[in-house]
Amino acid sequence: MSRTILDIHILQTVPPSNVNRDDTGSPKTAVYGGVRRSRVSSQAWKRATRQAFAQLLDPSELGVRTKKVAEALAERIAALHPTTEAPEALALAAETITAATGARIVPPTRKSKAANDGAPDPAPESSYLMFLSARQLDGLAEFAVEALASGDRTTFLKDKANRARARELADTRHSVDIALFGRMVADATDINVDAAAQVAHAIGVHAVEIESDYYTAVDDRNSEAEPGAGMIGIVDFNSSTLYRYAAVDVDQLYRNLSAGPGTDEQAGKAVRRAVEAFVEGFVASIPTGKINTFANHTLPDAVIVKLRSARPISFVGAFERPVPADQSGGHVAAACRKLAAFVPRIEKAYGAEATGASWVLLVGDGTAPLAELGREVTLPGLVEAVGAAVDEAVSRTAADAIATRAEQRG
Structure with a gap:
């Protein structure tokens, strides 16, 4: 049976920062491809995306x-x-x-x-x-x-x-956030909600080391006779080019938002708003850990969005072998070259070419190899295009649902 799956792939460079800490206060990491990588947990980016919804959706659509x-x-x-x-x-x-x-x-x-x-x-x-x-x-x-x-x-x-x-x-x-991210009710599992969105742990495309910043603060009322710091401390940080991935099961989202009184048309419109908010919120948000300390307000270097009819596919395998820095010292250009080569190969090998549309949002010359993977758009253009494509797919789903109910009544 055909499905409607939205895949979002992002390359984003984050400068010295500590957006997601472990229990010791250090930036989270993971071993992948035999080396230590920077990591930002899925929960941290889900939270950031949910917070972005406050600016993108009416309060009545949230929980x-x-x-x-x-x-x-x-x-x-x-x-x-x-x-x-x-x-x-x-x-x-x-x-x-x-x-x-x-x-x-x-x-x-x-x-x-x-x-x-x-x-x-x-x-x-x-x-x-x-x-x-x-x-x-x-x-x-x-x-x-x-x-x-x-x-x-x-x-x-x-x-x-x-x-x-x-x-x-x-x-x-x-609400949109419940429909996307799901809900567990321990005392009434029959009213649990299966999440329509899956968010992967963001992971660095290259090896990383944790560094420490030793800092001091001066007491403003100290005199020259009282030298030294009023306090000292250490904060850990790292910097990395991250691969981020999320998938939305549009059919599950439609089922979640169809629960309760209302027409299939109303549910379809709600799905479009939900998908558009998720795309914009996930792409543009960033977790706020230590944000005042590092001001690491970056936006993605590259975004690839694909509409599929079978199953979600992550491209993280492109970075199983860590990306070395190129001659200029950066990782983005090399990561884009690896991703541009990996995507068509894995899709061809598994017959998994995206049957729907594909879009790319690219910043900088280093991202040029990814231009072949989809139609190039801006973020507003991406949100509009994805919303329209999903709206068309959901209209077919709604029509099928109406036909099925008519047959059952007949």
């Missing part, structure tokens, strides 16, 4: 991932029912979340013990991060107010039909 889910819901309950006191709104929110997800929402023990004698308990929390869309929270708030109006909210929330309705409210109308 919140938090343990403080009762607080988020209580705010909405209070807005709908202003006479509800804060403690009651929190308690009602906690009970509603439990009805919808099965999760226990209680005051955290550690914070409760730390509270002063006689002080109220802290707000109840989930024991794990819970991911709910703005529309799901709005629906659950309306449900909670309905429970309040029933006169006996405990009986209302224990009713089997009402609990099923609450579960449905938490499992429909998913």
